[in-house]
Amino acid sequence: MHLTLHHLKLYKPTKTKLNKIELLSKNWNKAIRSALKIVKHWGFTAYTKSHKQTYRVLRNNYKLPSQVANEANRKAVEVYKVNENSNFNRIVPVRLVHKKSFEIINNEGKYFAKILTPNKDKVYCPLSFGEYQLNYLEDDNYKIKTAQLYKSNNEWYLDLTLEYEQPKRDTDTTLGIDLGIINLATFSILDEDQNILHTEHISGEQLRFKRMRYKQKRKAKARSSGSLKTSLIKENQICKQLNWKIANRIVNLADKYNSKIVFEDLKNIRKNITNGNTLNNYEKNNWAFYQLKQFIKHKANLKGLPVEEINPKNTSQTCSVCDQKGFRSEYKQDFFKCANGHILNADSNASINIAKKAI
Structure with missing residues (x-):
């Protein structure tokens, strides 16, 4: 089962870090549009088939981390399957996979987000969140799987998806x-x-x-x-x-x-x-x-x-x-x-x- 923790704020990133995060988001959305053109041309409806055609293009042209390029390809196929004529002009959150394109680090009770950005750079940002989110992060029954990185009101946030096993009750x-x-x-x-x-x-x-x-x-x-x-x-x-x-x-x-x-x-x-x-x-x-x-x-x-x-x-x-x-x-x-x-x-x-x- 999965649970989403919304709105974990990247706390006061420096200007250099902001520029790298902005570049990641910008290149991610460009990569989706680029992959979508390839997917449309060949009519791909399976991620595995389109991956061979899009991976090197996204890596070389947009300098995306490996897993982010994979997710851009996946998103392009999803868009194509919903609407074959879509040009995808909107901005969407960056999909990140835990321990491949991002990681949540606990340093003596203080949590940091480590995010891979273009050109093999890494950004470390403290996280700001409430007690509700903290209870789940500190519970060993919940495992971090993926995240979405997005901007809202000029602030950057992560939504975390956690995987868990919940025993079922005997009902009457x-x-x-x-x-x-x-x-x-x-x-x-x-x-x-x-x-x-x-x-x-x-x-x-x-x-x-x-x-x-x-x-x-x-x-x-x-x-x-x-x-x-x-x-x-x-x-x-x-x-x-x-x-x-x-x-x-x-x-x-x-x-x-x-x-x-x-x-x-x-x-x-x-x-x-x-x-x-x-x-x-x-x-x-x-x-x-x-x-x-x-x-x-x-x-x-x-x-x-x-x-x-x-x-x-x-x-x-x-x-x-x-x-x-x-x-x-x-x-x-x-x-x-x-x-x-x-x-x-x-x-x-x-x-x-x-x-x-x-x-």
Whole structure:
């Protein structure tokens, strides 16, 4: 499992050190664009194949450390796989690998970052961070793997990725999660006898309103100036914050009830949320379901709670009371009705069935 420590500040680097760090960032981003041209030309979608064509170019032209050149090649392939026509004009953090392109050194309780820069130079900078980060750095159960070097408000920072092994708890209840658009998340907790202990909905109504507002803003800006960036960034921030809150609520409940967390397999979630409506299609294809899942996994891992994925087949079409086939109400889509006449909330019914599958 992995944990990220954000915003470890490089403390008061000298002007010479700043120049070397700036050069590393500048050359790193140039190297990605250069590698991307090669990747595009040959149509590479595998790092190993593109490596032979890009490595010497990046090393010789931009004087990057060996591992940084490898990561630039990897980033170029990632960009190409997402968008074959991308020119990659933005600035991104430098990827560093522990004990290959950087190292965190503990000198009598004081921590320093050793960073390899172009032309085989090395930069040593004291790190400034809080007690929260220090607790993880001093815990032998957490191993530093990678880092990202970036600039924010004229200061340089590292984000560290730590690897850890967290023993899983023995649980006695199951928390099933159904994801959607009207209700972003519906979750139900069942005990081993399939008794329902708790059911809860997190509505997406307010989020839908805000996202539609930002969509209209982007359209207006595009007409006037061709710029979509500002409102899109703001919308992504809102979605991320809400995903984080949903993950907190779910994991806190799972911790309280000592529950195993069960997801439906998200591979086909966008296909499953359909009603032939253009507005619905926009929402389902722009909501960060995968991000929410990763947040929940991360928080659950920290608490030692097991996480499982199940095939969601028939979870929304089966009655959780009698196991008979049913359907959503023709007049009100949030209600489910089965052949035996049971009428249930459709999302609650699905979340209960998801939990049942894992018991």
